Every structure is written in structure tokens, then in C-alpha cells.
Amino acid sequence: MRRDRTSGRAAPVPADGATGDPTARSGALFGRRVMLRPLVLSDFEAWREVRLRCHDWLTVWEPSRQPGSPDPTTDRDAFGVRCAARQRERALGTGHGFGVFHDGRLCGEINLNSIQRGPFQNAYVGYWIDQAVAGRGLMPEAVVVLSRFAFEELGLHRLQVSIIPRNQASRRIPEKLGLRDEGVALRYLEINGVWEDHVRYAITSEEWLERRDDLARAWLSP
Numbered sequence: 001m002r003r004d005r006t007s008g009r010a011a012p013v014p015a016d017g018a019t020g021d022p023t024a025r026s027g028a029l030f031g032r033r034v035m036l037r038p039l040v041l042s043d044f045e046a047w048r049e050v051r052l053r054c055h056d057w058l059t060v061w062e063p064s065r066q067p068g069s070p071d072p073t074t075d076r077d078a079f080g081v082r083c084a085a086r087q088r089e090r091a092l093g094t095g096h097g098f099g100v101f102h103d104g105r106l107c108g109e110i111n112l113n114s115i116q117r118g119p120f121q122n123a124y125v126g127y128w129i130d131q132a133v134a135g136r137g138l139m140p141e142a143v144v145v146l147s148r149f150a151f152e153e154l155g156l157h158r159l160q161v162s163i164i165p166r167n168q169a170s171r172r173i174p175e176k177l178g179l180r181d182e183g184v185a186l187r188y189l190e191i192n193g194v195w196e197d198h199v200r201y202a203i204t205s206e207e208w209l210e211r212r213d214d215l216a217r218a219w220l221s222p
């Protein structure tokens with residue numbers, strides 16, 4: 001697997017994130033303005049503040065919470081369980097979840113979900129950002145940082161972003177980054193209680209190799 005010395009995995013995560021897992025131990029991922037690192041229990045207050053403030057804006061685009069499951073926005077223990085679940089996924093190599101930080105503040109999340117190895121070598125990308133900093137190009141930058149990690153550190157072959165067709169703001173991200181539109185999958189994911197169609201955008205490692213210098217110049221270079 002090729003390791004990119006410019007990928008910026010350097011800064012330590014807080015001590016309560018130390019789990020023995022290489023990503024958590026060796027640090028964060030850096031873009032021009034964003035830093036990505038796994039969330040830890042001490043992020044609870046910041047996470048809760050942004051999730052509560054942006055509740056209506058975010059949850060219309062998200063799967064509904066399982067009935068009866070504790071709410072991590074109000075229950076610190078539930079948030080801890082969520083962090084621990086992400087840590088387990090990292091240790092197993094089945095997922096990588098990151099908080100997105102800008103100017104030292106938590107302002108969103110971006111995740112590589114359901115990593116499949118074998119002949120697929122695929123992951124699904126999910127993201128959200130604080131409405132107060134939306135429209136500044138922070139999430140497309142985070143997607144480029146995450147793509148570099150996925151292709152150059154994890155050695156994956158394909159990433160997919162799935163978006164409800166009417167979510168124009170989210171569709172602008174793959175459009176700006178030049179991900180391929182693979183068409184609409186009908187009734188693809190349960191979002192806010194409804195089986196919603198999704199446009200599937202994808203990029204493979206061949207396309208990443210062709211385009212990574214342009215993407216890095218546009219989104220990552222100082």
C-alpha cells in the first residue's frame with residue numbers, strides 16, 4: 001500500500017481516544033482549513049451543541065433513530081457508546097468516522113462506512129456540517145482529505161456518496177469534485193422515515209490517481 005508523506009497524519013488525538021488503533025494513535029488528517037479526527041467522549045458538549053442547534057436542518061437528511069434507543073445528543077453515555085462503536089469499526093477495518101474541525105471547533109462529521117474488502121474494496125461516504133459554517137466549501141475539502149486517506153492509506157478501490165435527488169446542497173459536493181453520477185437507485189435508503197431514492201456518485205482509485213494533483217491543488221494546498 002502506498003503511503004503519502006504529505007497526507008498530514010500527525011497531530012495526536014486526546015488521551016481518551018487512545019485505543020490501540022493506529023488511526024487514533026497516529027493522529028489526525030489535515031486539509032487546508034479542516035482537520036479530521038475520531039470523536040472521543042470529551043467532544044460530547046461540542047457535538048451536542050451543534051447537533052441540537054442544527055437539529056431540524058440535519059435530521060431531514062438522516063436515517064431516523066431506532067425507537068427506544070438512547071439519544072446521543074442528550075445522553076452522554078449514549079454518545080460514549082457511539083464513539084466506542086466507531087473505535088471498534090476502526091480496529092476491525094470496517095469503518096472510519098471523523099469529526100470535522102475548523103478553527104479549532106467541531107463543525108461536522110465525515111465517515112467511511114461499511115468498508116468491504118475482497119473483490120469490492122469499497123466504502124460509502126456520509127457527511128454533515130454545522131449550518132453556521134455551510135457554504136464555505138469546508139465539506140468538499142473534507143471529502144478530498146478523506147478520499148486521499150481512503151485511496152492512499154487504506155488502499156480502497158471505490159468510494160460512493162449517495163444523495164437524495166432533491167438535496168441540491170449535498171449534490172454540489174460530488175459535482176464540484178467531479179465524481180461520476182452513476183444514476184438513481186430507487187427506494188435506496190430509509191431517510192427520516194421514508195425509503196428515499198438516491199443518486200449514487202462514485203470515484204475509483206484509477207480516477208483518483210488521474211485527478212488527485214488537481215484536487216489537492218484546488219482544495220488542499222495553502
Ligand SMILES: CC(C)(COP(=O)(O)OP(=O)(O)OC[C@H]1O[C@@H](n2cnc3c(N)ncnc32)[C@H](O)[C@@H]1OP(=O)(O)O)[C@@H](O)C(=O)NCCC(=O)NCCS
Nearest residue numbers: 058061127128129134135136137138139140163169170172
Ligand atoms: C451538504 C452539506 C454537507 C454541504 O456542506 P458545505 O460545507 O456547506 O458545502 P459547500 O460549501 O460546498 O456548499 C454546497 C452548496 O450548499 C449551498 N449553500 C451555500 N451556502 C449555504 C448556506 N449558507 N447554507 C446552506 N447551504 C448553502 C449551495 O448550493 C452550495 O453550492 P455552491 O457552492 O455551488 O453554491 C451541508 O449543506 C449539510 O450538512 N447539509 C445538511 C445535512 C446533509 O444534507 N447531509 C448530507 C446528506 S447526503
